[in-house]
Structure formats: C-alpha cells, structure tokens
Amino acid sequence: MSAASTNPVAAADVAATPVEQRGLLTIAVMLATIMQILDTTIANVALPHMQTSLGATADTVTWVLTSYIVASAIAIPVTGWLADRFGSRNLFLAAVAGFVIASMLCGIATSLGEMVIFRVFQGIAAAFINPLSQTVMMDINPPSRQARAMAVWGMGIMVGPILGPVLGGWLTDNFNWRWCFYVNVPFGIITFAMMWLLLPAKPLRPRRFDIFGFALLALAVSCFQIMLDRGQQLDWFDSWEVRIEAGVALAAAWMFIVHMVTGKHPMFDRELFANRNMITALFFMVVIGVIMFATMALLPPMLQRIWDYPVIDAGLLLAPRGVGVLATMWVAGQLMGKVDPRWLVGTGMAIAALSLWEMTQWSLGMDYRWIVISGAIQGLGMGLVFMPLNLTAFATLDPKYRTEGASLLNLFRSIGASAGISVVTTFLARNVQTSHSDLVGHITPFSLPSIDPSASERLAGAGDAVMAAIDAEINRQALMIAYLDDFKMMAIVTMLAVPLVIFLRRPGKPADGPQHMMME
Incomplete structure (x- = not known):
C-alpha cells in the first residue's frame, strides 16, 4: 500500500x-x-x-x-x-x-x-x-x-x-x-x-439559464452604475434622471433578491449565500473596492493640483503602494496555515485604516516622503487582507461553485469601487465649496488689516491683483481640506469593517463541513 x-x-x-x-x-x-x-x-x-x-x-x-x-x-x-x-x-x-x-x-x-x-x-x-x-x-x-x-x-x-x-x-x-x-x-x-x-x-x-434573474440584475447594476456616473454632473437627486435611475436600480435589486429566494432555478446557486465565509467576504470586497479604487481616483489629481507634480512623477509616488502589497502578500502566503487568517485580515484592515488616518494629517508644506510612507503602509495593509480573505471565502465552498463565487467577489469589488469613487468625488466637490465659503468669510479687504496692519498699504497699491492671489491660495487651501475630509471618511469606513472578521470561520475547522480546505 x-x-x-x-x-x-x-x-x-x-x-x-x-x-x-x-x-x-x-x-x-x-x-x-x-x-x-x-x-x-x-x-x-x-x-x-x-x-x-x-x-x-x-x-x-x-x-x-x-x-x-x-x-x-x-x-x-x-x-x-x-x-x-x-x-x-x-x-x-x-x-x-x-x-x-x-x-x-x-x-x-x-x-x-x-x-x-x-x-x-x-x-x-x-x-x-x-x-x-x-x-x-x-x-x-x-x-x-x-x-x-x-x-x-x-x-x-x-x-x-x-x-x-x-x-x-x-x-x-x-x-x-x-x-x-x-x-x-x-x-x-x-x-x-x-x-x-x-x-x-x-x-x-x-x-438552465435564469434569463429573468439576469435581466433584473443587469438592470439594477447598469442603472446603479449610470446613476453614480451622472449624479455629480446633475446634482444628484435634484435631477429627475438620477431619481429614476435610483428607483429602477432599487426596485430591480429587490425583485432580484426575492427571485433568488423563491425561484426554482435562480441565477446563482443558493448554496453560495448559505456560506457564511462567502457572504462576509462579499462585504469585505465592497470595502476593498472603496479603499483601493477610490484612493487611486483621488491621489493622482491631488498630487498634480495641490503640489504640481507631473503625471509621471505622480504615478511614481503611488508605486510604493504596490511594493507594500507585494511584501505583505508574500508574508501572508508564508503565514497561512500557521496563523489564523482572520487575524491577518483584521490586522491588514486596521493598518489600511491607520494609513488613511495618517493621510488626514497631510499639509500643503510637506514633502514627498510622507506620500511615499503613507502609500507603503496602505499597501502593507491591503496585501495582508486580499489573499487570506480570498482563501477563506473559498475554504468552505464546494469546488464546483468556485467560478460563481469568484464572479460574485469580483462583482462586489466592482460595485464598491464605483460607489466609492462616486461618493468621494461628490464629497470632494461639495466640501471644496463649503471650505472655500468658510475661509472667504474670514479673509476680506476689511479683515486683512486686523490680521496684518500693513495690508492696507499694500492693497492700496495692488488692489485686485493681491485679492486674486489670495483667492487662488484660498482655493488651494479649500481643496486640501476637502481631500483630508475624504481620507477621514474612508478611514472611518475601513475601521468599521474590521469587526466583520468575527463572522468568518477559520479554514480547516471541522465545523466548516466536508469541503474544508487543507492549509499548508
């Protein structure tokens, strides 16, 4: 034998x-x-x-x-x-x-x-x-x-x-x-x-192909995506177009959920949604989509608009994120089977939240080193999350459901990315206006002499030119405040996702059933 x-x-x-x-x-x-x-x-x-x-x-x-x-x-x-x-x-x-x-x-x-x-x-x-x-x-x-x-x-x-x-x-x-x-x-x-x-x-x-379920899901996803793309341009729910798209997306999503529960041949096997690890991973994927894609949507224009970095330099300053991801993905691969993957996922999310919180301390006068450090730390966190989370999601799932499970994970990451980009872009535009209004209220031709007694003499000679320069700086300051507010919001969302790890089962435990995965 x-x-x-x-x-x-x-x-x-x-x-x-x-x-x-x-x-x-x-x-x-x-x-x-x-x-x-x-x-x-x-x-x-x-x-x-x-x-x-x-x-x-x-x-x-x-x-x-x-x-x-x-x-x-x-x-x-x-x-x-x-x-x-x-x-x-x-x-x-x-x-x-x-x-x-x-x-x-x-x-x-x-x-x-x-x-x-x-x-x-x-x-x-x-x-x-x-x-x-x-x-x-x-x-x-x-x-x-x-x-x-x-x-x-x-x-x-x-x-x-x-x-x-x-x-x-x-x-x-x-x-x-x-x-x-x-x-x-x-x-x-x-x-x-x-x-x-x-x-x-x-x-x-x-x-059998569930044409009705697919039509409902396609309608929900497409209306949701178009609403997100058009919302900022049309001032969101002040526009009837956005209201209709939101209503159709919500109605189609609700009908799809009902159909999944009651249909004889639903689009996705209900076994997927009975798996606790898979469901928890889907929620994590939404947050990962927000962190990864929304951050990448904010930073390139921020580096170019705030600090005047060229396109290539802005891209290079974002590269340390990739280095951090590579480093901790290798570490996570070595630790799998030796350390509970839930600890890796929770620690990675906490590190990502810390990096976003550090980004709320950025200032107009800082140099590139803080951009590199924050990016590397965020990469370290995301590298710890992604691979253990994917393995844990599939650990208790029958191999025949892997393709469907993978498509769901990718769909939820895409939805998280789209929603995240839309939300941070909207908050950025609105916070710029709010911050600009607040700053302008304190800086006028009448308030400047109380700040600097010599301002009246300089204004008398330069007038509009000086005020135009001051307004340009106020715009820059307001934009910086708006970016910092976005980072704070993403840090809070990321930290709130950390407790989700308690809903994950550890791979390889007998309670996971016959399809548990042997870990190295």
Missing part, C-alpha cells in the same frame, strides 16, 4: 484539475489578469488627449470609462453559467481573444461613438477574465499550494490599478494615447497562444 493511500492528508492534497506545465500556465493566466486589470486605470490619464482627438466634451469623454465599467459589471454575473454551459477553457480563450480584438479596435477608433461601442465589447470580454483566472489558479494547485497561488494572483489584482496610471502616462507622453490600447495586442496574442496549448478543459455542467 502506498504512503499516499495511508495518509489521508496527502491523499487529499491533490489539485482539482492537475496539469503538467503548471508554472507556464500560471504565467499565461497572470498575463491575462494583469492585462485586464491595467485597463481599468491605464486610460484615465489619457482622457484629455482622447477628448481632443475624438471631438468629445469634458462630460461626454467620461463615457470611455463608464461604458467599460457598466459592460463589465453586467457581464460578470453570467460567468459561472457560461463556464458551465460552454466550458471554462472555451470561455477563457474567447474572453482573451475578444479583449485583444476590442483593444485593437479602441486604438483605431475615430469618434466617441466608436470608442464607446468598442469599450463595451472590451468590458464584456474583461468581465470573464478575473473570475476565470482566479478559478484556474485554485483548480490547478493542490490545497497545500493554494495560499501561494492566491498570493501570486492577488499581486496582479492589487498592483495592476497602481501601475496603470504610470504606464498610461508614459505611453501617452512618449507615443500616443492609442498605445494605451495597442499595448494589449502583442501580450494578448502571446497569452492566447500559451493558454491554447496549456489550459485544461473541465467537464460541462449544463443548467
């Missing part, structure tokens, strides 16, 4: 889908993941150049970003059904091919209409890549290696949005904004070829 057969732990330590070239397949999967995640932020810095080239306005050019986000959010939920119906290998290959073709079309677009249509196609293809890549990384690795596999996958997910603005700025400055899309073509072809040769097929699991 073999040793493996007498050792139940060794016998259980087998990949769900064993492959011979696991290392090469991992490279191919990560290339697809990084290529897709970079496109969520790489085009942001090129928007002004696109606006001129495509003949768009400042308001309409944002649809280049919104169309991608909305299309991706709508398509993510059907990943599980498509993978079961047509095969995860076929869906993954089609997604990579579609993403490459759509990227090439975006690069040659000559009008805003064409760009929006091509970005919709790109967003649909991109929606399938993240859930499928996460599933493949778990399927091809035995339980003893899944912590390391999730660390590698998480590095691509977390570092991609940080590197996007840097790469996008460099390509735009040195070549053309179109290269933000063309850069995907050669890497995509290499990725497709490697996956065609190495990606294994999985058994099909045909099941």
Whole structure:
C-alpha cells in the first residue's frame, strides 16, 4: 500500500484539475489578469488627449470609462453559467481573444461613438477574465499550494490599478494615447497562444439559464452604475434622471433578491449565500473596492493640483503602494496555515485604516516622503487582507461553485469601487465649496488689516491683483481640506469593517463541513 493511500492528508492534497506545465500556465493566466486589470486605470490619464482627438466634451469623454465599467459589471454575473454551459477553457480563450480584438479596435477608433461601442465589447470580454483566472489558479494547485497561488494572483489584482496610471502616462507622453490600447495586442496574442496549448478543459455542467434573474440584475447594476456616473454632473437627486435611475436600480435589486429566494432555478446557486465565509467576504470586497479604487481616483489629481507634480512623477509616488502589497502578500502566503487568517485580515484592515488616518494629517508644506510612507503602509495593509480573505471565502465552498463565487467577489469589488469613487468625488466637490465659503468669510479687504496692519498699504497699491492671489491660495487651501475630509471618511469606513472578521470561520475547522480546505 502506498504512503499516499495511508495518509489521508496527502491523499487529499491533490489539485482539482492537475496539469503538467503548471508554472507556464500560471504565467499565461497572470498575463491575462494583469492585462485586464491595467485597463481599468491605464486610460484615465489619457482622457484629455482622447477628448481632443475624438471631438468629445469634458462630460461626454467620461463615457470611455463608464461604458467599460457598466459592460463589465453586467457581464460578470453570467460567468459561472457560461463556464458551465460552454466550458471554462472555451470561455477563457474567447474572453482573451475578444479583449485583444476590442483593444485593437479602441486604438483605431475615430469618434466617441466608436470608442464607446468598442469599450463595451472590451468590458464584456474583461468581465470573464478575473473570475476565470482566479478559478484556474485554485483548480490547478493542490490545497497545500493554494495560499501561494492566491498570493501570486492577488499581486496582479492589487498592483495592476497602481501601475496603470504610470504606464498610461508614459505611453501617452512618449507615443500616443492609442498605445494605451495597442499595448494589449502583442501580450494578448502571446497569452492566447500559451493558454491554447496549456489550459485544461473541465467537464460541462449544463443548467438552465435564469434569463429573468439576469435581466433584473443587469438592470439594477447598469442603472446603479449610470446613476453614480451622472449624479455629480446633475446634482444628484435634484435631477429627475438620477431619481429614476435610483428607483429602477432599487426596485430591480429587490425583485432580484426575492427571485433568488423563491425561484426554482435562480441565477446563482443558493448554496453560495448559505456560506457564511462567502457572504462576509462579499462585504469585505465592497470595502476593498472603496479603499483601493477610490484612493487611486483621488491621489493622482491631488498630487498634480495641490503640489504640481507631473503625471509621471505622480504615478511614481503611488508605486510604493504596490511594493507594500507585494511584501505583505508574500508574508501572508508564508503565514497561512500557521496563523489564523482572520487575524491577518483584521490586522491588514486596521493598518489600511491607520494609513488613511495618517493621510488626514497631510499639509500643503510637506514633502514627498510622507506620500511615499503613507502609500507603503496602505499597501502593507491591503496585501495582508486580499489573499487570506480570498482563501477563506473559498475554504468552505464546494469546488464546483468556485467560478460563481469568484464572479460574485469580483462583482462586489466592482460595485464598491464605483460607489466609492462616486461618493468621494461628490464629497470632494461639495466640501471644496463649503471650505472655500468658510475661509472667504474670514479673509476680506476689511479683515486683512486686523490680521496684518500693513495690508492696507499694500492693497492700496495692488488692489485686485493681491485679492486674486489670495483667492487662488484660498482655493488651494479649500481643496486640501476637502481631500483630508475624504481620507477621514474612508478611514472611518475601513475601521468599521474590521469587526466583520468575527463572522468568518477559520479554514480547516471541522465545523466548516466536508469541503474544508487543507492549509499548508
């Protein structure tokens, strides 16, 4: 009798889908993941150049970003059904091919209409890549290696949005904004070829498609995303458009929940929502989306508007976040199985909250070192959270639900990112006005002499020019206060999420049921 057969732990330590070239397949999967995640932020810095080239306005050019986000959010939920119906290998290959073709079309677009249509196609293809890549990384690795596999996958997910603005700025400055899309073509072809040769097929699991549930969810997500994108421009609920979008989103979401509970063949298996780890991870994913994407939406313009850093320098100052993520993801991979992952998740969230609180102490006169330090600390925190949270979410879940679970996690992270960006942008705009009003009330031609007795003589000679300079400085101060208020709000939200760890079960405990995951 073999040793493996007498050792139940060794016998259980087998990949769900064993492959011979696991290392090469991992490279191919990560290339697809990084290529897709970079496109969520790489085009942001090129928007002004696109606006001129495509003949768009400042308001309409944002649809280049919104169309991608909305299309991706709508398509993510059907990943599980498509993978079961047509095969995860076929869906993954089609997604990579579609993403490459759509990227090439975006690069040659000559009008805003064409760009929006091509970005919709790109967003649909991109929606399938993240859930499928996460599933493949778990399927091809035995339980003893899944912590390391999730660390590698998480590095691509977390570092991609940080590197996007840097790469996008460099390509735009040195070549053309179109290269933000063309850069995907050669890497995509290499990725497709490697996956065609190495990606294994999985058994099909045909099941009925819940067209009614999908229609409700798509309606809820799309209306919610459009409401978030349009809200600030239309002054939110003062606009009937925003009210209608919010009402439709709320009604469709409520009907979808009722349908999930009562339907005979719901879109997602109800087993997913009976799993406590998965449900808790979904709430964490919303917060992670807010921290990661809302912070990255605030910082580049802040560095350029407040301290006048060039685009490339602003991107480089954000890079320490990626270094922090890489460092603690490696540490978390080593600690999994030795330390309760709930402690890692809770500690990481607390560190991220601390970094955001430190950012509330920033000042106009500080140098770049505090930006680097705060970013590195935030990266350290997020690196501790992401990989243990993903492993814990799947630890008590039957492997056949992995693709559906991964699509839900990605959907909730996307919703958190969209909502977070919208909320912080709205608070920023309103707090700038409030802070400016408060400051102006204390600085007038009549109050200046009480602050500085010589002000009257200087004003008599310069007059309007001096007041214009003072107003410019007040605007700068008000903007800084508004940014600090946003950081404080995000710090509070992050800290309030820490107690959620008590709802997580520790992987490997008998109470978790027969599908518990063996940890290294």
